Amino acid sequence: MKKDWTDLLREKLENYAPDVPEASFEEIRKKMLAAGAGAGVGADAPKRASVPMRRGLKWVAAAASLAAVVAGGALLLRDRSAQQSSGLADAGVQEVVSAENTADETAPVSEETIPAQDVIQEVSAPSNNAVKPTVVKPISIVKKDVQPLLADAGNAAEDSAPAEDVTSVPDTEKSESKSAEAGQSETSVQESKTAAESIRNIGLADLDGDPFAEPVEPVRKQLKRFSLGASGILAANASARGDKANPNDLSVTTDRLGNKYFDFGAPEIQYHYTAPVSGGISLRYHFTNQFYAETGLRFTYLRTWVTPSGAQQNLLFAGIPVGLGAKFASLGNFDLYGSAYGMGSKCIYGSETSNYPTNYTSLDEIPLMWSVGISPGAEYHITPLVGLYAEPTLSYYFKNEKAPNTLYKDNPLYFTVNIGVRFNM
Amino acid sequence: MDGIEALERAYKRDGAYLLSVCRRYVRDAATAQDMFQDGFVSAYTNWSKFSDRGPGSLKAWLARIMANTCLMYLRKKDPMREADDISQIGFKTVSDESLAGSIAGVRDEDLYNMILSLPDNERTVLNMFVFEGFSHKEIASLLGIKESASAMRFYRAKAHLAEMIEKYEKR
Structure with missing residues (x-):
C-alpha cells in the first residue's frame, strides 16, 4: 500500500532532531522555580487516568454467561451419562420390587412356579466365582422379564419330568426322594440351566449385554499422558479503542484579547488497539483421566496506534502459561473440561513509527506482563490421537503503570476464544 | 515523582x-x-x-x-493574520503520489531544511496538519483564520515543497 506523502514526511522528520538544547536543566530549573513561586504552584502529583469499567463489566457478563452455559451443559451431560449406566439398574430393581410385591399380594406362588430370584441365584451361582459385581446390574434387568420366561422353562421341565416329581413329592415317595435327593438336585440345576439357556437364547437379544456372558471390563479410554496442542486465538472484538480522550475534545482557550491557544490540560492523545493476534503450543500432562497440568508457549502480537498523529507501535510478547485443569465429562467423541492458569509474558520484539510517543529505549524497559485466566473447553476427537478444541477464555491482565499502552492495559479483563488442534500421546 | x-x-x-x-x-x-x-x-x-x-x-x-x-x-x-490570496494561480499542481516518491529520495537533513525555508504561515499549517494531526477546521480555530485559508496555506506549502524537491533532484 502506498503511503500518503504526509505520512512519509512525518515518518522521516518526526524524530529528526539535529539540534541539542543549549541551556542546561539547572538553568531551566531556576526559571521554573521562579515562575512557579510567582504563580504559586508546587510540584503537584500528576492525575492518573482511570480506565472505564463499563466495557469490562460487559465482557464479564458475557463470559460468565458462557461459562455458566458450558458448566451447566457439562454437568447435565455428566448426569445423563451416569443415569445411562445406573438408571436402568434402578429401574430393574424397581421392577423386581414391584414384581415381588405383586407376587406376595395378589398371586400366591404355586409350588410349580419357581421364584424368579431363586432361579437367578441358582443360575448365577455356578458362575459366581467368575462374575464380578458389575454384572449384577444387568441381571436385575432380566428379572422383570423372567416370569414369562420361567413359565416356558417350567413347561420345558414339565415335558421332561412332571413338576410334582420334582417339587411336590408324595409322602410315600419321600424316602425315595431322600435317597435320590442328590440326583434331583442335579436334575434341578440342569433344568435351571435349561431355563437359563432359554433365557439366553430367547429373551436377551435386545438387552445391552448378556448377563451370563463372561464379564467384560468396562470400556475405558486409554489414558494419554501427554497432549500437545497448537492453538490460535480469536479475539472477541475486532478492535478496541481507548477511552482516554476524545479527539473532538480539543480544548481551546481564548484569552481576554481574543487569542486562542491550546489548553495545557487538554487531552493529548488517544490510543486505539487492533485485535490481538495470538498463537502457540501447549503441553498437557495428565495425572489421571480427569486431572491435568498444562504449560506451553504463547505468542501475542499487539498493535497500538494513536490519534491524532496516526503513530503506531507493534509489540510481540512471548508468554509461558502454567495451569491446572480437569475434565468434566465425555460424550461420544467430545470431552468437556475446564482449566485455570497464570502466565508471564515478555516482550521479545517491538517496533514503532518515529512519531510514536514512547519513552522506551530498549525492550528490557518493558516490564513482564502478568495475567491469569479461566477457560472452559471442549475437544472433539477426530481420532484417538488428534482432537480439535475450542476454549472460551476469560483473562485478567494485571495492571502495571510502566507497561506500554496496549489493549490489555486498557482492558485488563479480556475475553477470547482459543481454538486449535491437540495431539494426545 | x-x-x-x-x-x-x-x-x-x-x-x-x-x-x-x-x-x-x-x-x-x-x-x-x-x-x-x-x-x-x-x-x-x-x-x-x-x-x-x-x-x-x-x-x-x-x-x-x-x-x-x-x-x-x-x-x-502576527504572520497568521496576513491576507490570504486564495488564488491558486502560479502554483503547480502536484500529485500526492509523485510527491511521496520524491520525498522518499530526499535526505532527512535536506528535507528538514526545506521545511524550515517555507514561509512562516505555510510552515505552521504544514506542521500542525502533518505532525500534530489537526484538521483544517481545528487549525483554523486555533490560528484564528478561516478553514479555507488553512487549506490554502497547506496547498501552498505542498507546492513549495514539491518545487524545492524538484530543484534538489536536478542538482
Missing part, C-alpha cells in the same frame, strides 16, 4: 526531540532555544493539569506545550 524530577528526566530523554518541535515552528535557532526553555517553564507552572496516561504521555504533553508556546510567539509576530 514530583514535577521537576519528571521534567528533568524528560529533558534528558526527549530534549532534542522537543527542541526539534520548536525548530519546526520557529525558523531562528536561538528563538527556538528560547521557546524550548519557555515551554519547560510553562509545563512546570501547569504541572497540575498534566494527566499521566502511561508511557509517552509526558512526551506528547510537552510536545504540545512546545508547539503551543511557539504558536503564541508566532501570533505575537
Whole structure:
C-alpha cells in the first residue's frame, strides 16, 4: 500500500532532531522555580487516568454467561451419562420390587412356579466365582422379564419330568426322594440351566449385554499422558479503542484579547488497539483421566496506534502459561473440561513509527506482563490421537503503570476464544 | 515523582526531540532555544493539569506545550493574520503520489531544511496538519483564520515543497 506523502514526511522528520538544547536543566530549573513561586504552584502529583469499567463489566457478563452455559451443559451431560449406566439398574430393581410385591399380594406362588430370584441365584451361582459385581446390574434387568420366561422353562421341565416329581413329592415317595435327593438336585440345576439357556437364547437379544456372558471390563479410554496442542486465538472484538480522550475534545482557550491557544490540560492523545493476534503450543500432562497440568508457549502480537498523529507501535510478547485443569465429562467423541492458569509474558520484539510517543529505549524497559485466566473447553476427537478444541477464555491482565499502552492495559479483563488442534500421546 | 524530577528526566530523554518541535515552528535557532526553555517553564507552572496516561504521555504533553508556546510567539509576530490570496494561480499542481516518491529520495537533513525555508504561515499549517494531526477546521480555530485559508496555506506549502524537491533532484 502506498503511503500518503504526509505520512512519509512525518515518518522521516518526526524524530529528526539535529539540534541539542543549549541551556542546561539547572538553568531551566531556576526559571521554573521562579515562575512557579510567582504563580504559586508546587510540584503537584500528576492525575492518573482511570480506565472505564463499563466495557469490562460487559465482557464479564458475557463470559460468565458462557461459562455458566458450558458448566451447566457439562454437568447435565455428566448426569445423563451416569443415569445411562445406573438408571436402568434402578429401574430393574424397581421392577423386581414391584414384581415381588405383586407376587406376595395378589398371586400366591404355586409350588410349580419357581421364584424368579431363586432361579437367578441358582443360575448365577455356578458362575459366581467368575462374575464380578458389575454384572449384577444387568441381571436385575432380566428379572422383570423372567416370569414369562420361567413359565416356558417350567413347561420345558414339565415335558421332561412332571413338576410334582420334582417339587411336590408324595409322602410315600419321600424316602425315595431322600435317597435320590442328590440326583434331583442335579436334575434341578440342569433344568435351571435349561431355563437359563432359554433365557439366553430367547429373551436377551435386545438387552445391552448378556448377563451370563463372561464379564467384560468396562470400556475405558486409554489414558494419554501427554497432549500437545497448537492453538490460535480469536479475539472477541475486532478492535478496541481507548477511552482516554476524545479527539473532538480539543480544548481551546481564548484569552481576554481574543487569542486562542491550546489548553495545557487538554487531552493529548488517544490510543486505539487492533485485535490481538495470538498463537502457540501447549503441553498437557495428565495425572489421571480427569486431572491435568498444562504449560506451553504463547505468542501475542499487539498493535497500538494513536490519534491524532496516526503513530503506531507493534509489540510481540512471548508468554509461558502454567495451569491446572480437569475434565468434566465425555460424550461420544467430545470431552468437556475446564482449566485455570497464570502466565508471564515478555516482550521479545517491538517496533514503532518515529512519531510514536514512547519513552522506551530498549525492550528490557518493558516490564513482564502478568495475567491469569479461566477457560472452559471442549475437544472433539477426530481420532484417538488428534482432537480439535475450542476454549472460551476469560483473562485478567494485571495492571502495571510502566507497561506500554496496549489493549490489555486498557482492558485488563479480556475475553477470547482459543481454538486449535491437540495431539494426545 | 514530583514535577521537576519528571521534567528533568524528560529533558534528558526527549530534549532534542522537543527542541526539534520548536525548530519546526520557529525558523531562528536561538528563538527556538528560547521557546524550548519557555515551554519547560510553562509545563512546570501547569504541572497540575498534566494527566499521566502511561508511557509517552509526558512526551506528547510537552510536545504540545512546545508547539503551543511557539504558536503564541508566532501570533505575537502576527504572520497568521496576513491576507490570504486564495488564488491558486502560479502554483503547480502536484500529485500526492509523485510527491511521496520524491520525498522518499530526499535526505532527512535536506528535507528538514526545506521545511524550515517555507514561509512562516505555510510552515505552521504544514506542521500542525502533518505532525500534530489537526484538521483544517481545528487549525483554523486555533490560528484564528478561516478553514479555507488553512487549506490554502497547506496547498501552498505542498507546492513549495514539491518545487524545492524538484530543484534538489536536478542538482
